[in-house]
Amino acid sequence: MNADTPASALDTTPSPPAATPDVDRADPKAVLADRVEQLYGQMWLGVVATFAIGTIATYELWDRRMQDLVSFWWGLVALLTITSAALILAYQRSPTRAADAAQWLRWLAIAALANGANWGFAGSVFFPSHTDEQQIFLAFLLSGMAAGGISIYAGSWRIFAMYAAGILAPFTYVLATFGNRLFIEVALMVPVFYAVTVAIAYRLEMVFHAGYQLRHAYGRLTADYSLLNARLERQLVELDDARRQVEASGRKLALFAESAPIPIFEFDPMGRVVTVNREAENLFGHVSKEVVGRDGTAFLFPSELTASVTDRWRSFIRDAKPVMGLRFHNVRRDGSEIVCEWSLTPLVGNDGKVISVIIQGNDITQQLEVERMKKEFMSTLSHELRTPLTSIIGSLQLVNSGVLGDVTSDVTDLTTIAERNGERLLDMINDILDIEKIESGKFTMVPEVVSIDALVREGIALNQAFAERHNTHLETTGEILPVKVHVDRKRLLQVLTNLLSNAAKFSPEGKPVEVAVKAADGRVRVEVHDRGPGIPESFRSRIFSRFSQADSTTARQKGGTGLGLAICKHMIEMMQGEIGFDERPGGGTTFWFQLPRHTD
Amino acid sequence: MTTRPLQKILYVEDDEDIQRIVRLSLERIGKFTVEVESDPLAAIEHMRAYQPDLVMLDWMMPGMDGPTLFRKMKESPDTNAYPVVFITAKASSRELDELTALGAVGTISKPFSPKDLPGQLRAVWEKIPD
Numbered sequence: 103m104n105a106d107t108p109a110s111a112l113d114t115t116p117s118p119p120a121a122t123p124d125v126d127r128a129d130p131k132a133v134l135a136d137r138v139e140q141l142y143g144q145m146w147l148g149v150v151a152t153f154a155i156g157t158i159a160t161y162e163l164w165d166r167r168m169q170d171l172v173s174f175w176w177g178l179v180a181l182l183t184i185t186s187a188a189l190i191l192a193y194q195r196s197p198t199r200a201a202d203a204a205q206w207l208r209w210l211a212i213a214a215l216a217n218g219a220n221w222g223f224a225g226s227v228f229f230p231s232h233t234d235e236q237q238i239f240l241a242f243l244l245s246g247m248a249a250g251g252i253s254i255y256a257g258s259w260r261i262f263a264m265y266a267a268g269i270l271a272p273f274t275y276v277l278a279t280f281g282n283r284l285f286i287e288v289a290l291m292v293p294v295f296y297a298v299t300v301a302i303a304y305r306l307e308m309v310f311h312a313g314y315q316l317r318h319a320y321g322r323l324t325a326d327y328s329l330l331n332a333r334l335e336r337q338l339v340e341l342d343d344a345r346r347q348v349e350a351s352g353r354k355l356a357l358f359a360e361s362a363p364i365p366i367f368e369f370d371p372m373g374r375v376v377t378v379n380r381e382a383e384n385l386f387g388h389v390s391k392e393v394v395g396r397d398g399t400a401f402l403f404p405s406e407l408t409a410s411v412t413d414r415w416r417s418f419i420r421d422a423k424p425v426m427g428l429r430f431h432n433v434r435r436d437g438s439e440i441v442c443e444w445s446l447t448p449l450v451g452n453d454g455k456v457i458s459v460i461i462q463g464n465d466i467t468q469q470l471e472v473e474r475m476k477k478e479f480m481s482t483l484s485h486e487l488r489t490p491l492t493s494i495i496g497s498l499q500l501v502n503s504g505v506l507g508d509v510t511s512d513v514t515d516l517t518t519i520a521e522r523n524g525e526r527l528l529d530m531i532n533d534i535l536d537i538e539k540i541e542s543g544k545f546t547m548v549p550e551v552v553s554i555d556a557l558v559r560e561g562i563a564l565n566q567a568f569a570e571r572h573n574t575h576l577e578t579t580g581e582i583l584p585v586k587v588h589v590d591r592k593r594l595l596q597v598l599t600n601l602l603s604n605a606a607k608f609s610p611e612g613k614p615v616e617v618a619v620k621a622a623d624g625r626v627r628v629e630v631h632d633r634g635p636g637i638p639e640s641f642r643s644r645i646f647s648r649f650s651q652a653d654s655t656t657a658r659q660k661g662g663t664g665l666g667l668a669i670c671k672h673m674i675e676m677m678q679g680e681i682g683f684d685e686r687p688g689g690g691t692t693f694w695f696q697l698p699r700h701t702d
Numbered sequence: 703m704t705t706r707p708l709q710k711i712l713y714v715e716d717d718e719d720i721q722r723i724v725r726l727s728l729e730r731i732g733k734f735t736v737e738v739e740s741d742p743l744a745a746i747e748h749m750r751a752y753q754p755d756l757v758m759l760d761w762m763m764p765g766m767d768g769p770t771l772f773r774k775m776k777e778s779p780d781t782n783a784y785p786v787v788f789i790t791a792k793a794s795s796r797e798l799d800e801l802t803a804l805g806a807v808g809t810i811s812k813p814f815s816p817k818d819l820p821g822q823l824r825a826v827w828e829k830i831p832d
Binding site: 490 | 711723726727812
């Protein structure tokens with residue numbers, strides 16, 4: 103136990119019978135210091151008692167014959183008293199007494215031995231020379247002093263043993279050599295008495311030792327406990343900080359939602375309102391406190407929708423997945439109906455269950471109305487512009503066809519110009535309508551299997567007259583392969599017409615526009631070659647964008663809305679194809695589109 | 703294939719300009735016999751009296767639109783057999799498909815070419831099964 107620090111034989115204490123693990127926790131040095139402290143603490147009592155009893159004994163043993171010897175003995179008592187008192191004072195004033203406990207124990211042992219020896223001296227010197235009564239007094243005095251030492255030196259059985267041996271050993275010798283049978287018998291009993299008192303001292307030391315160990319072990323436990331407490335407290339503080347942070351971000355979020363410019367609700371999984379922001383209050387006309395806790399379906403939807411909305415809500419909670427762009431007819435507090443687009447975001451816990459749902463609504467009533475008006479306008483535009491054009495172009499065509507009889511060539515020239523410009527106007531209207539359909543996602547295709555050679559020949563035939571007006575003509579080059587494609591025939595013809603008429607418009611006089619068909623890697627490619635001025639570098643990147651023309655001068659000279667190629671690109675992409683252009687070696691441009699071959 | 707040639711055509715159209723162009727086209731180029739009806743509400747009566755080979759209907763007309771008139775024709779046993787060709791400014795292919803689904807034998811979109819119109823009608827006529 104304290105084997106690692108044996109300062110001397112004096113501090114090697116007997117092991118307690120059963121050391122519990124808790125007792126093991128005591129620091130042996132601290133236990134020793136406590137024992138030394140206790141010994142010095144009781145020494146005052148021993149010093150005072152020794153001086154008092156020594157003085158009484160001096161008085162009792164006073165004899166004319168031995169006056170000097172008794173006086174000398176009392177002198178020794180006084181000297182020991184002073185020395186012991188000085189030792190106690192020195193100990194008590196030492197700031198390092200706990201650390202130097204082993205040394206102080208040794209000093210105490212010396213003092214105890216000197217003290218015991220002084221009493222032993224009294225017994226051996228005064229016993230033989232005194233009267234019977236005085237002998238009884240001495241025997242009583244010495245055994246009393248020995249027994250009294252037990253309590254004073256209870257902290258160390260070894261010190262007690264030295265002290266008691268100092269008293270009893272000379273006395274026993276005197277008794278044994280006195281020549282009296284009774285005294286010899288007493289002399290035989292003294293060692294037994296000595297052994298018993300030492301045994302008692304040993305037991306007492308053990309008890310004290312165990313007591314101090316327990317005290318220190320408890321002290322250590324208390325220290326551990328305080329440490330644990332401190333750590334717990336720290337963790338509590340950290341937890342509190344974390345909680346405050348969570349609360350702060352929660353408040354931030356709430357503040358954000360509260361002041362957001364879109365209506366936001368929070369619903370619990372049962373569909374009851376938890377929070378409502380200001381914008382939602384404004385849109386639906388319900389104040390937050392009126393609706394919190396109420397079933398959302400009960401006041402946000404017209405009654406005929408309640409059942410279907412409830413069903414959808416249940417499946418949404420089951421799936422626990424965000425949903426966007428849900429359109430519903432909703433009802434406001436005043437009964438008026440609006441159309442909203444809703445986004446639902448579930449907040450899902452670790453167990454996969456929905457904790458609450460953040461719902462954002464967007465009033466799209468006006469947007470829908472605008473869309474409807476736009477559609478109506480486009481429909482009107484389509485009908486109202488085409489109907490008069492039908493009459494204009496139709497009339498001019500009849501005149502130009504000659505079935506109405508011959509007219510002068512000037513008239514024919516003018517009616518031809520009028521017809522051509524009528525058709526230009528019609529093309530532009532058709533382009534604008536096409537772009538509108540593309541933008542609104544209503545552009546549809548009617549695909550069928552088409553042979554590309556037939557389509558190319560039809561395209562050339564339809565645009566030959568246009569090309570001739572621009573002093574050029576359209577021709578094929580190479581083999582026009584009869585490859586099949588799965589496309590919207592009218593729309594593909596529209597693309598081809600667009601490329602051919604562009605090429606014709608920009609071709610220099612007398613240089614033909616050439617059309618080639620190539621097939622490779624499961625794709626067929628139609629190329630339209632011209633010998634025009636080419637595409638200016640700055641225009642190449644936006645040639646397929648809407649309303650793009652190389653410059654406004656071109657638009658005035660050559661006509662067109664600048665929508666044609668944008669429409670072509672969209673149509674070709676809808677047919678799983680690509681469209682593009684390349685610079686042509688020797689001048690000019692090749693516009694091409696390619697489409698997947700149709701396989702049966 | 704219909705072997706009987708197309709001769710008598712009734713055209714129901716409220717726009718008088720287009721009536722005139724179509725009539726000129728069909729009579730002068732196509733050499734058909736053409737009657738025109740401006741009032742869709744009177745069209746059924748006109749058909750019963752005229753007994754045309756083919757009926758051309760405009761889509762948008764005041765009073766009753768082309769598809770409604772077509773449905774009325776289908777309800778009446780003496781008019782339900784007339785082949786009908788719609789002539790319309792409606793551009794989308796979806797709308798043209800709708801007309802075919804109604805039972806129209808053909809659709810011609812406005813603006814049509816008066817030069818080509820007789821040929822287009824003959825092509826439709828020839829595809830009608832007997």
